[in-house]
Amino acid sequence: MATASFKWGSDVYSAEVAEDVLHCTSHEGAQGTIKLSNIVGVLSTNSPSTPSVLFVVKPDDENEEAPGYLQKIDISSLPPALSQFLVTVPDYLKHSEPVQVIISVTSGTQTAQAVFQDLVKPFLTHVGLEYEVHETKSAQTIKELAQSQFLDRACSGIPQTIILLSGDGGLVDLVEVFYESSRSVQTPPQIALVPCGTGNAMASSIGLRSGPASGLVALIRGAPTPLPTFAARISPGSQLVIDEGRQRVPLGVDAHGSYRTLYCAVVVSWALHSALVADSDTTEYRKFGRERFKMAANKLLYPSDGTEPHRFNGKITYSTVNGQTGEVSQETTDTNEHMYVVVSMVPRLEKNFLISPGTEPLGGQMHLMRWGPIPADEAVRLVVLAYQGGLHVSEKTVTYADVEQLRIEFEEDSEHWRRVCIDGNIVTVEKGGWLELHKEPRQLLHVIKPC
Ligand SMILES: Nc1ncnc2c1ncn2[C@@H]1O[C@H](COP(=O)(O)OP(=O)(O)OP(=O)(O)O)[C@@H](O)[C@H]1O
Numbered sequence: 001m002a003t004a005s006f007k008w009g010s011d012v013y014s015a016e017v018a019e020d021v022l023h024c025t026s027h028e029g030a031q032g033t034i035k036l037s038n039i040v041g042v043l044s045t046n047s048p049s050t051p052s053v054l055f056v057v058k059p060d061d062e063n064e065e066a067p068g069y070l071q072k073i074d075i076s077s078l079p080p081a082l083s084q085f086l087v088t089v090p091d092y093l094k095h096s097e098p099v100q101v102i103i104s105v106t107s108g109t110q111t112a113q114a115v116f117q118d119l120v121k122p123f124l125t126h127v128g129l130e131y132e133v134h135e136t137k138s139a140q141t142i143k144e145l146a147q148s149q150f151l152d153r154a155c156s157g158i159p160q161t162i163i164l165l166s167g168d169g170g171l172v173d174l175v176e177v178f179y180e181s182s183r184s185v186q187t188p189p190q191i192a193l194v195p196c197g198t199g200n201a202m203a204s205s206i207g208l209r210s211g212p213a214s215g216l217v218a219l220i221r222g223a224p225t226p227l228p229t230f231a232a233r234i235s236p237g238s239q240l241v242i243d244e245g246r247q248r249v250p251l252g253v254d255a256h257g258s259y260r261t262l263y264c265a266v267v268v269s270w271a272l273h274s275a276l277v278a279d280s281d282t283t284e285y286r287k288f289g290r291e292r293f294k295m296a297a298n299k300l301l302y303p304s305d306g307t308e309p310h311r312f313n314g315k316i317t318y319s320t321v322n323g324q325t326g327e328v329s330q331e332t333t334d335t336n337e338h339m340y341v342v343v344s345m346v347p348r349l350e351k352n353f354l355i356s357p358g359t360e361p362l363g364g365q366m367h368l369m370r371w372g373p374i375p376a377d378e379a380v381r382l383v384v385l386a387y388q389g390g391l392h393v394s395e396k397t398v399t400y401a402d403v404e405q406l407r408i409e410f411e412e413d414s415e416h417w418r419r420v421c422i423d424g425n426i427v428t429v430e431k432g433g434w435l436e437l438h439k440e441p442r443q444l445l446h447v448i449k450p451c
Pocket residue numbers: 104105106107108109136137138139140166167168169170196197198199200201424
């Protein structure tokens with residue numbers, strides 16, 4: 001198939017579809033092919049008589065996650081089989097404010113700049129959109145932009161669309177600024193995700209699982225949907241871990257003085273999960289992409305001194321609602337010893353890591369996933385089952401519950417085992433401290449979900 005090597009020209013091509021492939025022929029008789037699965041959309045806005053096909057050329061057709069580059073060709077007429085791809089420019093790309101593009105340069109394996117040049121910039125140009133580009137200069141850039149620009153517009157009722165070329169971190173930064181502000185948001189920004197991170201939990205959960213190009217498909221044919229957000233209240237004395245674990249920043253308390261609230265939209269975890277996220281967030285580990293999580297997990301599950309994995313101590317209480325009667329019941333895990341504790345607000349933490357098959361994307365649910373101390377090999381088996389379509393949730397050893405609220409009281413002496421992960425941020429809870437999770441009623445951000 002000539003997808004990568006064929007040189008597309010500015011001709012108007014005649015086009016026909018056969019066996020999920022668009023066959024195009026130029027006036028001079030040159031022939032090129034495009035897999036239908038690589039088509040982003042067909043625009044007929046500029047000239048209805050010569051629709052434009054936007055498609056991704058993948059140098060390595062076998063690797064569906066390879067970013068590739070975007071190409072546009074005009075065709076002389078629309079084959080019926082292409083009508084499913086017909087799109088018009090959606091309202092969220094027609095705001096008076098230019099589209100805001102954020103390139104988070106260190107996300108994942110540092111591909112975001114190339115993804116912008118090869119996919120997003122050509123997309124914006126072909127669709128004829130005005131845009132402003134912001135490249136991150138530090139870990140604070142997205143928060144600073146949110147403070148200085150996005151929040152102002154949202155509070156003034158100005159519609160805006162933000163394209164995030166990042167992992168979950170970019171979204172988490174926006175959540176932090178918008179939800180910690182006391183200002184009143186009139187018009188939530190509409191956020192398009194172009195997955196460039198390591199886990200890309202939110203993007204994968206809303207269906208963007210074929211690399212960064214899937215973000216373009218959602219951008220041209222998407223539905224802005226409120227982003228459910230959750231409040232994590234943490235006891236006083238907690239600290240944010242920064243600088244690859246070397247430094248701590250006290251989190252302080254909210255104005256009422258009894259706890260600090262952090263807002264989240266993806267995942268809160270403790271025990272093995274938070275430890276592996278914390279341990280693997282170093283420049284050295286980041287080079288390994290998604291593998292870094294497995295590498296860190298192995299070190300925790302099979303300690304080098306030959307001992308068994310750590311038994312995490314704490315009391316976990318949670319409430320559930322009976323779907324039929326609406327009755328709320330309070331439950332406590334049968335033991336205070338734990339190995340794996342994850343509260344997920346999304347179904348997937350990575351493309352194929354289906355941590356919570358019962359969670360509807362952007363549905364506003366929290367699911368607790370937990371198991372107690374078990375042999376390391378058994379823990380590995382459960383994690384493998386999660387990669388095999390979320391089969392771990394039916395195992396007897398796993399607690400899996402749709403929870404309304406949850407509280408953990410930490411009973412660990414060492415700070416090392418009191419590290420929790422709140423949407424990728426690592427927080428150490430004080431000795432004897434606690435964490436509570438609640439559903440947050442405000443909806444201040446919208447995520448563009450693929451239709
Ligand atoms: N120019 C920069 N200099 C330093 N840090 C940066 C810079 N740009 C981004 N960062 C930081 O790099 C991290 C990137 O996080 P992001 O979530 O986007 O990617 P990831 O962690 O690889 O993916 P995921 O969260 O989906 O697993 C964030 O902490 C962000 O603040």
